[in-house]
Amino acid sequence: AQxxxxxxxxxxxxxxxxxxxxxxxxxxxxxxxxxxxxxPNRGLQFLLKYITGDNLVKGSYGFEAEFNKSQTxxxxxxxxxxxxxxxxxxxxxxNRAGANNLFFGTGTRLTVIP
Amino acid sequence: xxxxxxxxxxxxxEKRQSVAFWCNPISGHATLYWxxxxxxxGPKLLIQFQNNGVVDDSQLPKDRFSAERLKGVDxxxxxxxxxxEDSAVYLCASTPTIDSYEQYFGPGTRLTVT
Numbered sequence: 683a684q685x686x687x688x689x690x691x692x693x694x695x696x697x698x699x700x701x702x703x704x705x706x707x708x709x710x711x712x713x714x715x716x717x718x719x720x721x722p723n724r725g726l727q728f729l730l731k732y733i734t735g736d737n738l739v740k741g742s743y744g745f746e747a748e749f750n751k752s753q754t755x756x757x758x759x760x761x762x763x764x765x766x767x768x769x770x771x772x773x774x775x776x777n778r779a780g781a782n783n784l785f786f787g788t789g790t791r792l793t794v795i796p
Numbered sequence: 797x798x799x800x801x802x803x804x805x806x807x808x809x810e811k812r813q814s815v816a817f818w819c820n821p822i823s824g825h826a827t828l829y830w831x832x833x834x835x836x837x838g839p840k841l842l843i844q845f846q847n848n849g850v851v852d853d854s855q856l857p858k859d860r861f862s863a864e865r866l867k868g869v870d871x872x873x874x875x876x877x878x879x880x881e882d883s884a885v886y887l888c889a890s891t892p893t894i895d896s897y898e899q900y901f902g903p904g905t906r907l908t909v910t
Contacts, residue, residue: 686838714897725800725887725901726839733897772838776897783852784899786838 684709684777688787695763696795703758703790705773714776715756716784717747721769729771732756743767763794798822800902802888808908814876817905820869821890827851829899830863830873831887839887845871846894878909 685708695701707713714733718726730741737749747758758771770791774784801820809815821828827846831839842861844851847868856863860879865871875882885906889899 716897718901723903725903726889726899727901728898731897774838783841783844784839786840788836788838 684775684785686773686775686785686787688771688773688790690790691788692791692793694793694795697765698762701760701763701767701792701794703771703773703792705756705758705787706754707756707773707775708754709775709777713756715747715749716774716776717741717745717756717758718772718774718786719769720772720789726772729758763792765794765796768792768794800888800890800900802886802902802905804905805903806906806908808910809878811880811909812877814874815878815907816875817873817886817888817907819871819873819888819902821871821888822892822900825890825892825900826868827891827894827896828865828871829889829891830871831889833885833887833904835884842873851894875907878907880909883907883909 687706716731717729719729720726729745730739732739732749740746745760749756770789772789773787803818829844830842832842833839842856843853843863845865848865863873885904887904888902
């Protein structure tokens with residue numbers, strides 16, 4: 683079975699400060715990991731993915747994430763937060779190659795305070 | 797290119813009534829997904845199509861939910877009869893192939909069952 687945990691329902695950060703949104707996963711075999719962002723009244727948008735290779739992956743809008751196999755984590759990070767980054771962020775895991783079924787976490791609401 | 801289209805955007809029905817949602821994926825995308833997103837939770841896959849065939853419907857409550865993609869392009873998800881716990885946002889997503897990593901999501905249909 684596969685699952686994703688996002689331990690924080692809400693993260694608040696001041697504009698210009700670094701941000702981290704946490705994610706841990708559980709999956710048999712090699713994990714395929716993803717971050718999606720959801721703005722109000724809009725569908726989910728893909729931010730970045732880890733499939734293989736470099737543990738630090740870079741994505742859209744200046745976001746990056748670090749895959750840590752020993753800690754089974756895939757935390758989302760950004761060096762300097764913008765007010766426009768305020769949104770709902772979802773971590774997701776794909777179970778195996780060839781079966782594109784995403785399992786999502788419960789989401790973390792990020793609020794960037796001006 | 798045009799994104800994933802969904803209609804209606806909002807629907808309010810009484811319990812035991814029927815409702816249908818429509819999705820038109822990005823042109824040329826062979827794989828289509830329907831997700832249910834209950835408030836405070838992450839999206840949960842209901843059904844996955846590859847062209848006009850079902851790949852995975854293990855999470856679809858088949859006693860009341862049905863979905864079709866007859867011509868391998870647009871798709872309809874139906875609920876009959878609806879229950880209060882069906883209140884959620886129903887998201888449609890598509891990918892060019894079944895192995896594609898990035899899923900493209902529509903804006904969703906918000907269903908309220910009273």
